[in-house]
Amino acid sequence: MPTNKQRREAAQRRLQRQLERRSEVARRRRRNLALTATAVAVAVVVGAAILLTGAFRGEDTGAAADPTASNSAAATTNSDGTVRCSYTPDESGNGNLEDVGTPPSPEATPTEGTSTLQMSTDQGDLTLTLDRAKAPCAAASFTYLAEQKFFDGSPCHRLVNQEGFGVLQCGDPTGSGSGGPTYKYAEEVTADTTYPKGTIAMAKTSAPNTTGSQFFLCFVDTQLPPEYTVVGTVDDAGLKVLEKVAAGGIKGAGPTGDGAPAIPVTIKSMTVAG
Numbered sequence: 001m002p003t004n005k006q007r008r009e010a011a012q013r014r015l016q017r018q019l020e021r022r023s024e025v026a027r028r029r030r031r032n033l034a035l036t037a038t039a040v041a042v043a044v045v046v047g048a049a050i051l052l053t054g055a056f057r058g059e060d061t062g063a064a065a066d067p068t069a070s071n072s073a074a075a076t077t078n079s080d081g082t083v084r085c086s087y088t089p090d091e092s093g094n095g096n097l098e099d100v101g102t103p104p105s106p107e108a109t110p111t112e113g114t115s116t117l118q119m120s121t122d123q124g125d126l127t128l129t130l131d132r133a134k135a136p137c138a139a140a141s142f143t144y145l146a147e148q149k150f151f152d153g154s155p156c157h158r159l160v161n162q163e164g165f166g167v168l169q170c171g172d173p174t175g176s177g178s179g180g181p182t183y184k185y186a187e188e189v190t191a192d193t194t195y196p197k198g199t200i201a202m203a204k205t206s207a208p209n210t211t212g213s214q215f216f217l218c219f220v221d222t223q224l225p226p227e228y229t230v231v232g233t234v235d236d237a238g239l240k241v242l243e244k245v246a247a248g249g250i251k252g253a254g255p256t257g258d259g260a261p262a263i264p265v266t267i268k269s270m271t272v273a274g
Contacts, residue, residue: 151173
């Protein structure tokens with residue numbers, strides 16, 4: 001029969017094992033919580049990219065663009081400071097594309113100054129200032145499409161309103177999220193490209209060289225990988241329009257927190273003002 005001393009020692013050993021098990025459980029719990037928090041943070045950033053990836057040509061299985069990689073379709077600079085843009089035919093077979101030709105004189109695209117567009121919507125007017133120096137090919141394409149009345153009568157089909165990711169996406173005449181012109185072109189980005197409040201940037205698929213007509217307007221500082229061409233800025237009056245639409249919420253928001261704006265937005269006209 002064990003003595004009292006032996007029973008006390010056995011009890012102490014059992015208590016020690018219990019304390020060790022509890023410590024291990026607590027350690028695992030802290031580790032799992034840290035992993036979960038990291039996964040959520042990564043998911044927010046990845047989810048943001050997914051929301052804009054494949055934005056205007058439907059499902060896409062291409063690799064994500066690498067802004068540091070060599071890009072054979074990127075614009076080349078001419079001796080006079082202009083650039084040679086490459087607008088290539090979209091041969092994806094997408095039936096939602098509209099043929100309006102391509103921007104004229106792409107071999108000598110200006111890289112100085114700005115282009116001003118007046119975006120008139122049923123929720124208010126926005127002034128868009130396009131920066132030819134920062135994104136000459138995107139600015140030229142955007143201006144050309146406005147001149148062709150490509151955007152007139154088109155809905156802004158997607159709203160995202162999350163902390164660190166707030167955009168209204170427009171530029172698809174079909175409103176399906178897969179429409180655009182019958183041409184595409186290369187992204188104009190660097191590793192330092194960011195998307196602060198007031199930014200106008202071009203949407204694309206997950207594959208490189210797939211910029212078209214769709215664009216998004218940032219009404220908050222938006223965290224995205226540097227894969228989407230920043231083409232310009234929206235004015236303060238336009239930001240107020242965006243904030244009003246954002247406050248109205250999202251119609252049928254999916255699990256990723258995006259969808260059609262509950263306050264519908266239709267571009268009545270997009271005109272070149274200067």
